[in-house]
Amino acid sequence: xxxxxxxxxxxxxxxxxxxxxxxxxxxxxxxxxxxxxxxxxxxxxxxxxxxxxxxxxxxxxxxxxxxxxxxxxxxxxxxxxxxxxxxxxxxxxxxxxxxxxxxxxxxxxxxxxxxxxxxxxxxxxxxxxxxxxxxxxxxxxxxxxxxxxxxxxxxxxxxxxxxxxxxxxxxxxxxxxxxxxxxxxxxxxxxxxxxxxxxxxxxxxxxxxxxxxxxxxxxxxxxxxxxxxxxxxxxxxxxxxxxxxxxxxxxxxxxxxxxxxxxxxxxxxxxxxxxxxxxxxxxxxxxxxxx
Amino acid sequence: xxxxxxxxxxxxxxxxxxxxxxxxxxxxxxxxxxxxxxxxxxxxxxxxxxxxxxxxxxxxxxxxxxxxxxxxxxxxxxxxxxxxxxxxxxxxxxxxxxxxxxxxxxxxxxxxxxxxxxxxxxxxxxxxxxxxxxxxxxxxxxxxxxxxxxxxxxxxxxxxxxxxxxxxxxxxxxxxxxxxxxxxxxxxxxxxxxxxxxxxxxxxxxxxxxxxxxxxxxxxxxxxxxxxxxxxxxxxxxxxxxxxxxxxxxxxxxxxxxxxxxx
Numbered sequence: 001x002x003x004x005x006x007x008x009x010x011x012x013x014x015x016x017x018x019x020x021x022x023x024x025x026x027x028x029x030x031x032x033x034x035x036x037x038x039x040x041x042x043x044x045x046x047x048x049x050x051x052x053x054x055x056x057x058x059x060x061x062x063x064x065x066x067x068x069x070x071x072x073x074x075x076x077x078x079x080x081x082x083x084x085x086x087x088x089x090x091x092x093x094x095x096x097x098x099x100x101x102x103x104x105x106x107x108x109x110x111x112x113x114x115x116x117x118x119x120x121x122x123x124x125x126x127x128x129x130x131x132x133x134x135x136x137x138x139x140x141x142x143x144x145x146x147x148x149x150x151x152x153x154x155x156x157x158x159x160x161x162x163x164x165x166x167x168x169x170x171x172x173x174x175x176x177x178x179x180x181x182x183x184x185x186x187x188x189x190x191x192x193x194x195x196x197x198x199x200x201x202x203x204x205x206x207x208x209x210x211x212x213x214x215x216x217x218x219x220x221x222x223x224x225x226x227x228x229x230x231x232x233x234x235x236x237x238x239x240x241x242x243x244x245x246x247x248x249x250x251x252x253x254x255x256x257x258x259x260x261x262x263x264x265x266x267x268x269x270x271x272x273x274x275x276x277x278x279x280x281x282x283x284x285x286x287x288x289x290x291x
Numbered sequence: 292x293x294x295x296x297x298x299x300x301x302x303x304x305x306x307x308x309x310x311x312x313x314x315x316x317x318x319x320x321x322x323x324x325x326x327x328x329x330x331x332x333x334x335x336x337x338x339x340x341x342x343x344x345x346x347x348x349x350x351x352x353x354x355x356x357x358x359x360x361x362x363x364x365x366x367x368x369x370x371x372x373x374x375x376x377x378x379x380x381x382x383x384x385x386x387x388x389x390x391x392x393x394x395x396x397x398x399x400x401x402x403x404x405x406x407x408x409x410x411x412x413x414x415x416x417x418x419x420x421x422x423x424x425x426x427x428x429x430x431x432x433x434x435x436x437x438x439x440x441x442x443x444x445x446x447x448x449x450x451x452x453x454x455x456x457x458x459x460x461x462x463x464x465x466x467x468x469x470x471x472x473x474x475x476x477x478x479x480x481x482x483x484x485x486x487x488x489x490x491x492x493x494x495x496x497x498x499x500x501x502x503x504x505x506x507x508x509x510x511x512x513x514x515x516x517x518x519x520x521x522x523x524x525x526x527x528x529x530x531x532x533x534x535x536x537x538x539x540x541x542x543x544x545x546x547x548x549x550x551x552x553x554x
Contacts, residue, residue, distance in 0.1 A: 124313035226400030
């Protein structure tokens with residue numbers, strides 16, 4: 001019996017009780033994330049007859065799979081680059097906006113538009129840039145420029161336009177805190193010593209910002225690489241991407257070897273791992289960014 | 292300093308046009324009688340909305356999406372809050388692992404998560420079931436829930452609060468519900484809203500794990516982009532309007548939280 005509501009537990013026992021609170025979380029991650037991913041990686045080294053093999057990986061040398069990787073990597077790199085460059089300039093312009101309400105409005109716009117992704121985004125671009133889309137019509141009727149058939153929204157170029165749309169707001173939200181690392185005094189000091197805007201950015205601004213830019217770029221790269229809904233809605237099977245190829249195996253729309261899908265997935269996980277590693281290193285050098 | 296005003300205006304205008312034109316076009320398309328021959332629509336109508344609501348699958352898909360998002364939020368709350376609380380207060384060694392586990396889903400594309408889950412869970416009641424889908428969505432959305440809660444917990448002097456409460460004879464549940472809870476509620480609310488809007492719009496996991504037997508709103512939307520663009524635009528508007536309201540709510544919640552210490 002306790003006297004005043006005090007209960008003194010053996011420290012070892014309370015440690016055990018504390019641990020019980022976190023067990024469901026770790027167990028859940030283990031069952032639905034860690035183990036399935038490890039099994040997937042293991043099975044990528046197993047042939048359909050159950051022997052250990054590299055044949056799944058050797059099968060990736062087929063042109064269609066090499067093309068899928070090339071398409072995915074190139075698309076991710078191009079849209080990550082566009083997102084990083086334009087996102088940085090737009091983020092800076094938002095930061096330099098004097099009127100507080102306008103600044104908040106731009107930030108809110110970036111926040112809200114991160115929700116406009118996947119199928120709705122792909123469909124919106126079909127509406128404006130499809131064969132009968134409003135922008136296509138404006139080009140044809142006002143500017144007298146026929147976009148079609150040279151340009152197609154259901155194509156690689158269409159994917160670049162649509163992917164850049166979801167990369168931009170992400171980069172803007174990522175880069176704005178990083179500008180806080182650039183202190184006003186440094187700019188004033190540089191200007192006082194006769195530095196032009198170009199010299200300031202080339203020798204002070206950009207080197208300080210570089211880690212944040214690299215971190216942003218690899219995050220956008222990984223973001224685009226893993227995207228599926230936008231690509232499926234826009235190009236479906238017309239263009240090979242790693243994610244659409246893996247999804248075809250799951251959906252059973254095309255007869256594929258599941259071993260190849262596992263090998264593709266494992267290679268993709270390695271690519272993602274490299275991205276995360278670069279991100280971690282870069283962000284540790286970035287001032288002001290969220291660690 | 293006046294320099295750069297022109298280029299800044301240019302970038303901001305580019306930003307507004309690029310971001311808003313696709314969204315506005317979708318809204319206008321959904322109320323346009325016809326909009327594929329002329330620059331301006333040939334009249335306006337609510338016909339596509341009434342057709343959408345009358346479609347037998349629309350209500351089912353909407354209900355499925357709402358249920359999926361709700362269950363995912365509940366799973367997240369049950370798994371994350373107690374674990375995050377203990378990791379931040381009494382088991383700092385666990386916090387690092389928890390940080391890592393809640394970032395991990397960002398590095399696993401959803402297509403690959405779906406493939407892994409389908410490879411492992413092949414036995415009948417669970418394979419390709421809505422339960423497996425909720426689990427996958429929970430894994431994928433954990434970072435959205437954990438980050439805001441972790442931030443609110445880090446803003447508190449947890450050790451002092453915890454010691455004081457324990458000295459008064461409060462048990463872990465009482466501390467969590469009466470003391471920690473009210474202080475991290477804004478983190479919980481914005482985390483829940485983020486998870487809800489992410490899962491409400493989730494297409495990839497749903498189509499790859501359950502497929503047609505558990506049709507969600509984004510799945511219906513993709514179907515209609517190929518069959519009837521007018522219905523597709525109406526579904527798109529409904530989905531985006533819900534997501535937009537949720538993210539404006541998140542902005543409001545986080546703003547209130549940031550303003551508290553200033554008072």
